[in-house]
Amino acid sequence: MKTTVKRKRAPRWLRSLWRSKTGMVGFIIVTVVMFCAVFAPYIAPYDPNAINPLYMLKPPAFVEGGDIQFLLGTDNLGHDILSRLIYGARISMLIGVFSVFVAGFIGTLFGLVAGYYGGICDSIIMRITDAFHAIPRTLLALVAVSLMQASVTTLIIVIGVTGWVNYARLIRSEVLVLKEREFVKASITIGTPDYKIILKHILPNVFSVFIVVSTLAVATSIIAETSLSFLGLGIQPPNVSWGGMLSAGRNYLDTDWWVATLPGITLTLTVLGIMFLGNWLRDYLDPHNQGL
Amino acid sequence: MERYLVRRLLQVIPVLIIITMVVFFLVNVAGDPTVNLLPLDATPEDRERLREAMGLNRPLYIQYFDFIKNVLRGDFGDSYRFNQPALDLALARIPVSVQLAGVSLLFAILFAIPMGILSAQFSGTPFDLLISGLSVLGRAMPSFWVGILLILLFSVNLRILPVSGSGTPAHIILPAATLAVQTAAPIIPLIRSNMLSIMHEDYIRTARSKGLRESFVICIHAFKNALVPVVTIVALQIPGLVGGALIVETVFAWPGLGQFLIQAINNRDMSIVQVCIFLISIITLIANLIADLVYCLIDPRIKYQ
Amino acid sequence: MENRESLLKIENLNVYFKTENGRIQAVKDVSFEIGKGELVALVGESGCGKSITSLSVMGLTPKNCQVEAKSISLGGRELTAMKPDELRKLRGKEMAMIFQEPLTSLNPLFTIGYQLTETIRIHNQISKKEARDRAVELLKKVEIPRPESILKEYPNALSGGMRQRVMIAIAMANNPTLLIADEPTTALDVTIQAQILRLMRQLMKEYSASILFITHDLGVVAEIADRVIVMYAGQIVEQADVFSLFHRPLHPYTQGLMNSTIKINQSDEVLDTINGVVPNLSSMPEGCRFHPRCPYAREDCRKTMPELSAVLGNRYVRCLHWEELGGDQNG
Numbered sequence: 001m002k003t004t005v006k007r008k009r010a011p012r013w014l015r016s017l018w019r020s021k022t023g024m025v026g027f028i029i030v031t032v033v034m035f036c037a038v039f040a041p042y043i044a045p046y047d048p049n050a051i052n053p054l055y056m057l058k059p060p061a062f063v064e065g066g067d068i069q070f071l072l073g074t075d076n077l078g079h080d081i082l083s084r085l086i087y088g089a090r091i092s093m094l095i096g097v098f099s100v101f102v103a104g105f106i107g108t109l110f111g112l113v114a115g116y117y118g119g120i121c122d123s124i125i126m127r128i129t130d131a132f133h134a135i136p137r138t139l140l141a142l143v144a145v146s147l148m149q150a151s152v153t154t155l156i157i158v159i160g161v162t163g164w165v166n167y168a169r170l171i172r173s174e175v176l177v178l179k180e181r182e183f184v185k186a187s188i189t190i191g192t193p194d195y196k197i198i199l200k201h202i203l204p205n206v207f208s209v210f211i212v213v214s215t216l217a218v219a220t221s222i223i224a225e226t227s228l229s230f231l232g233l234g235i236q237p238p239n240v241s242w243g244g245m246l247s248a249g250r251n252y253l254d255t256d257w258w259v260a261t262l263p264g265i266t267l268t269l270t271v272l273g274i275m276f277l278g279n280w281l282r283d284y285l286d287p288h289n290q291g292l
Numbered sequence: 293m294e295r296y297l298v299r300r301l302l303q304v305i306p307v308l309i310i311i312t313m314v315v316f317f318l319v320n321v322a323g324d325p326t327v328n329l330l331p332l333d334a335t336p337e338d339r340e341r342l343r344e345a346m347g348l349n350r351p352l353y354i355q356y357f358d359f360i361k362n363v364l365r366g367d368f369g370d371s372y373r374f375n376q377p378a379l380d381l382a383l384a385r386i387p388v389s390v391q392l393a394g395v396s397l398l399f400a401i402l403f404a405i406p407m408g409i410l411s412a413q414f415s416g417t418p419f420d421l422l423i424s425g426l427s428v429l430g431r432a433m434p435s436f437w438v439g440i441l442l443i444l445l446f447s448v449n450l451r452i453l454p455v456s457g458s459g460t461p462a463h464i465i466l467p468a469a470t471l472a473v474q475t476a477a478p479i480i481p482l483i484r485s486n487m488l489s490i491m492h493e494d495y496i497r498t499a500r501s502k503g504l505r506e507s508f509v510i511c512i513h514a515f516k517n518a519l520v521p522v523v524t525i526v527a528l529q530i531p532g533l534v535g536g537a538l539i540v541e542t543v544f545a546w547p548g549l550g551q552f553l554i555q556a557i558n559n560r561d562m563s564i565v566q567v568c569i570f571l572i573s574i575i576t577l578i579a580n581l582i583a584d585l586v587y588c589l590i591d592p593r594i595k596y597q
Numbered sequence: 598m599e600n601r602e603s604l605l606k607i608e609n610l611n612v613y614f615k616t617e618n619g620r621i622q623a624v625k626d627v628s629f630e631i632g633k634g635e636l637v638a639l640v641g642e643s644g645c646g647k648s649i650t651s652l653s654v655m656g657l658t659p660k661n662c663q664v665e666a667k668s669i670s671l672g673g674r675e676l677t678a679m680k681p682d683e684l685r686k687l688r689g690k691e692m693a694m695i696f697q698e699p700l701t702s703l704n705p706l707f708t709i710g711y712q713l714t715e716t717i718r719i720h721n722q723i724s725k726k727e728a729r730d731r732a733v734e735l736l737k738k739v740e741i742p743r744p745e746s747i748l749k750e751y752p753n754a755l756s757g758g759m760r761q762r763v764m765i766a767i768a769m770a771n772n773p774t775l776l777i778a779d780e781p782t783t784a785l786d787v788t789i790q791a792q793i794l795r796l797m798r799q800l801m802k803e804y805s806a807s808i809l810f811i812t813h814d815l816g817v818v819a820e821i822a823d824r825v826i827v828m829y830a831g832q833i834v835e836q837a838d839v840f841s842l843f844h845r846p847l848h849p850y851t852q853g854l855m856n857s858t859i860k861i862n863q864s865d866e867v868l869d870t871i872n873g874v875v876p877n878l879s880s881m882p883e884g885c886r887f888h889p890r891c892p893y894a895r896e897d898c899r900k901t902m903p904e905l906s907a908v909l910g911n912r913y914v915r916c917l918h919w920e921e922l923g924g925d926q927n928g
Contacts, residue, residue: 130303131310134573134580136535139553143318143565146557223434227539230436231554243436250440250543254448261444264437271432494701500657502716502767503689516706592751593705 016284023280029273036086037093044083045071049238052078057256075245075259076252085266088242091235092270095155096222100214102160103221107167108210112198114168115175122172129168137162138227145233155234159224163217170213174206208285215278219271226267242267300584304577311573316359318569319562320352368570369563371556378563382549382571388458389548393537395464396471404476408483408518409510415488423480430477435536439470439543456545467544474536478529479522486518493517520591527583531576604807605631605654605775609667612649612658612831614878620663621879623649625831631775636801636808638822638839640815640854644875646831647811651777654809655694656684672774690720693768697780699760703752709763710748716770735766738803739796758789762796769800776801777809782817794821815854819843827851830876830886833905836913847914849891849922885917893922 017023059065060073072082114125144158187197226243228234235241242263249260368378411420446453499513538550556564612624624646631637639647653664669676696702714728736744739762782790825842827835835848846852888894905915
């Protein structure tokens with residue numbers, strides 16, 4: 001006797017994610033960090049800037065001398081480190097994601113124009129790309145931030161504007177390939193306007209490259225933000241950045257290791273998570289892997 | 293090959309022009325050059341008078357051409373803090389930075405190449421997993437965090453290396469190692485995967501059929517082929533490494549160009565900032581050209597393209 | 598056929614591939630001999646085990662291969678008893694090999710000179726200068742023009758035919774007694790192919806070497822071989838001197854191969870092909886391995902694996918009914 005029980009199968013992406021161990025780990029990490037970023041005020045046990053002179057440099061609760069009140073300990077001003085890490089996630093994710101929008105927009109535009117129109121346009125854009133590639137991104141961002149008022153918006157713009165080079169190069173090479181494809185050639189032959197070809201044929205086909213590059217770009221943007229904040233030129237109080245926390249903890253390395261290492265570990269895990277997720281996405285969206 | 297290199301050299305010229313534009317407009321449009329030249333209580337009228345005197349009210353393109361003229365003469369203006377030509381001050385720091393970069397590159401190569409080859413040779417073993425894991429971790433950690441971890445381990449806990457500064461050979465180890473992590477981390481998996489695919493190539497079978505020792509086949513015939521894409525990737529990484537060096541120099545108080553620049557940024561010493569960006573960009577461009585040259589030297593196929 | 602002194606003797610060679618689904622056998626009970634100065638062709642479709650057989654002799658099988666043999670002896674020396682390093686020292690000296698793809702068989706990043714002198718220098722204690730002179734000599738032997746300047750070139754500067762000549766020069770560098778040629782002319786134009794075949798024949802005489810020539814092309818076999826071994830699905834199915842084989846192929850598979858070879862003077866005829874495909878190594882049919890494709894297969898062919906039996910004097914065939922089918926359609 002056969003009974004057919006119709007069980008709803010999980011969607012394809014979820015099954016693929018489940019099969020990829022690192023992809024799953026990345027997905028979980030990114031989800032947790034995102035959750036912290038969005039709901040920071042509701043889940044953080046304390047105000048991240050609340051100064052508590054009675055509890056300065058308390059070790060984490062799991063270490064001898066720790067206090068259950070402060071799960072991950074406190075820093076030199078008595079700030080609760082856990083709360084600061086949660087709020088730091090907010091800043092990192094905000095800047096990471098939005099600066100990638102900026103970078104993605106500029107880079108895609110340049111890449112499309114360079115790849116689609118070619119010729120002199122292409123040469124000029126490629127030389128601009130080379131120039132921006134020759135100036136280290138951190139350096140450019142540092143100088144730009146120092147010249148403007150450091151704020152979250154400034155950081156988003158600066159990190160975005162200094163991060164478009166990869167997009168331009170990758171999108172350009174994708175477009176060059178697409179231009180040789182039959183459906184694009186046919187559209188050009190029958191006189192379809194360029195903007196229609198770009199919107200209908202080119203953009204949808206560079207989308208998966210865009211998504212993969214963007215995911216990994218969020219990781220590098222977060223590293224850029226924390227680097228700037230570490231140097232004291234990025235996020236300013238009362239906002240909290242993991243980079244700033246690390247910088248502050250640097251002075252207590254020999255006595256109170258947790259002040260610097262906990263934000264460092266959080267940062268590493270977040271970046272790792274995004275990288276894992278990005279690698280999974282790359283495999284998942286790769287047209288050669290569609291059978292999986 | 294010569295023609296290829298000449299073309300690459302010619303491409304550098306427009307790139308340099310664009311870099312001067314970026315440097316110029318960054319400082320003159322995004323910031324106000326008079327900020328540091330006047331006391332904090334200066335009135336807007338004072339400021340306006342200074343702007344007029346400095347020629348800052350002229351059209352931007354004229355100012356830009358002036359800037360270019362000066363740059364071509366090697367004049368980036370004087371540092372307001374040191375009252376010396378900015379270019380001389382910056383040039384004096386370059387050897388210190390190059391020393392750090394050289395040692396770290398040496399560390400990276402000495403570590404990455406054998407590790408990449410070995411993890412390909414022992415692919416699938418715990419050793420390979422360990423090396424792959426470490427290289428993923430290395431890519432996920434920003435340089436300042438790697439630096440702090442190394443300080444924590446070698447200076448604070450083991451007390452065998454100085455925390456920061458310069459002077460003795462021991463001082464260079466930690467900053468160089470920090471930079472080397474950034475260089476080696478992406479190279480190791482690349483060498484590994486290249487070696488894995490190359491070991492199946494026909495010419496490897498040919499080399500074995502000649503009766504060469506397996507170690508020779510791996511280290512000479514396979515490795516040279518595995519190196520070709522590595523050179524490209526290293527070239528792509530150079531700007532990131534230079535950027536990383538800025539921060540690493542600050543973390544370890546290494547008195548190179550990076551630390552100098554960061555101090556200048558904090559002091560708003562714009563002549564120095566300009567000259568540093570310019571020099572660092574030229575260094576990256578040169579490094580890229582060297583990578584191209586190495587690429588041509590390793591791979592004769594370039595000639596026939 | 599005259600009796601020559603034997604150079605290479607393989608007895609009961611079995612080769613297995615280790616895969617995720619267990620061990621599968623690629624070569625089953627292969628035994629044959631090659632005489633001194635003899636050119637033996639090993640013929641069969643791709644995947645029949647002919648390349649793996651030759652790589653087993655060289656000790657160059659891939660990592661996931663397991664080679665088991667009662668004996669493989671070369672000039673009286675037992676190769677199966679040798680340590681890997683002893684076997685390595687024979688490679689390139691006593692036995693050498695040339696491969697199918699001249700385009701990919703030379704390392705693209707080393708000069709011809711380096712790749713040629715390398716093989717000379719590892720087996721002989723001689724100076725760079727002497728090795729270079731020897732390399733020039735070798736390039737002349739394989740009829741490469743301007744040998745001095747070719748030495749400085751990289752493989753990419755050479756055509757496929759030239760590269761195959763270089764490969765032959767590398768293989769002959771240390772006067773090997775056995776040369777294994779794995780489809781050396783398959784990737785080349787017909788005219789170049791003929792030149793290379795002639796060159797190999799000529800060098801073989803000059804160096805009094807023996808050649809194991811692996812090919813799927815019976816046209817080439819007819820032109821060059823002294824004796825022919827036909828393999829199917831990891832087994833030898835027929836063995837005979839080249840005249841007898843072409844005169845009267847005994848095994849239905851050999852007959853099929855011959856009928857599927859284009860004969861230039863009958864080009865308007867429809868090309869015969871053997872029906873079906875080579876069986877998968879992991880699911881070999883029972884009985885005679887060729888029976889699913891054999892037009893003459895009978896009930897007993899499905900059950901009994903035929904032995905390779907000596908027939909008609911110097912020939913061997915693995916077929917239960919060879920006497921009835923003993924094809925005289927070519928006679």
